Amino acid sequence: MSASPAASASTPLVFITGASSGIGQALAARFARAGYRLALVARRTDEMLAWARAQGLDATRCQVYGADVADTNSIVAAGQACLAAQGVPDVVIANAGISVGMDTAERGDIDVMARTFATNNTGLAATFHPFVAAMRARGSGALVGIGSVAAIRGLPGHGAYCASKAAVVAYCESLRGELRGSGVAVVTVLPGYVDTPLTRENRYSMxxxxxxxxxxxxxxxxxxxxSSYRVIPWQMGVVVKLLRVLPNAWFDRLFSGRPRKHRQGEGAPRG
Structure with missing residues (x-):
């Protein structure tokens, strides 16, 4: 899909990574209903284009950019292509992420951790990078990092995912301070459990x-x-705050023996 930068330029624009399924696709649909133009990033561009057509979104309303968020040059190029084709977004949502269990005793799982950080952390910063200067010059916009309630405490078998999501929270907090007074907001959203193809693989209660x-x-x-920080649903926010203040010995005992997240090869790793 292609359109000139001038097409519907007065209509707000949202840029979303990981838009081909789950939370990303639901966010795309919600922003479309609100009248936004869409700039959607996914590795599976054919699926994304088919979805856009099914929603009745033509080239003036939706464009799709193929990129791998774990590849810095790839996601930066997608952002630059959006700027050239559609203009400066009003909202950028760094949603793409992976969620894979790990066992530090297994050599291959160290590589899993590196890939998790490349996608969930470096990829998030690289998603924002092309837009920061343009949003600051305009004096408005929102950069949205999708974290997780898993950021609050480290769960057994979830080391890579919990650590990466804790880093999302800290990074967005740092970025918020850097952009203070610029008119550019930084929003950190922490989902609890959301019914997606990824979470259906989980072996524990949600x-x-x-x-x-x-x-x-x-x-x-x-x-x-x-909002600078929002846990969704709010009930999970209460739960994780209680877990945060729970003494370590009690926390460790509570989660001892809990089913763990699928490791590589045991379940679907992409979020």
Whole structure:
């Protein structure tokens, strides 16, 4: 899909990574309903284009960019292509991520951790990079990092994922301070459990499970409000705050023997 930068230039634009399924696709649909133009990034561009056509979104409303978020040059190029084709987004959502279990005793899982950080952390910063200067010059915009309640405490077997999501929270906090006074907001959204193809692989209970559509509605509201930090649903925010203050010995005992996240080869790794 292609269109000139002038096409529908007065209509707000959202740039979303990981838009081909799950939370990313639900967010794309929610922003489309709100009248936004869409700039959608996915590795599976054919699926993304088919989805856009099914939604009745033509080239003036939606463009798709193929990129691998774990490859810095690839995602930066996608952002630059968006700037050239559609202009400066009003909202950039770094949603793409992977979630894979790990065992530090296994050599291959150290590579899993490196890939997780490349996607969930370096990829997030690289997603924002092409837009920071342009948004700052304009004096408005929102950069949205999708974290997880898994950022709050490290869970056995979830070391790479929990560490990467904790880093998302800290990075976005740093970026928020850097952009203070510029008119550019930094929003950190921490989903609890959301029903997606990825979470259906989980082997443990998922309290307060939301549909992707309900999550997208609540995340949209948080982004529109320029909330600096939002846990969705709020009930999970209460739970994780309690876990944060739980003494280590009690926390360790509570999660001892809990089923762990699938390691590489045991389940679907992409979020």
């Amino acid at each position: 309290p307060f499970l939301l549909t992707a559509e309900v999550f997208a509605d609540r995340a949209f509201d948080a982004i529109q409000a320029r």
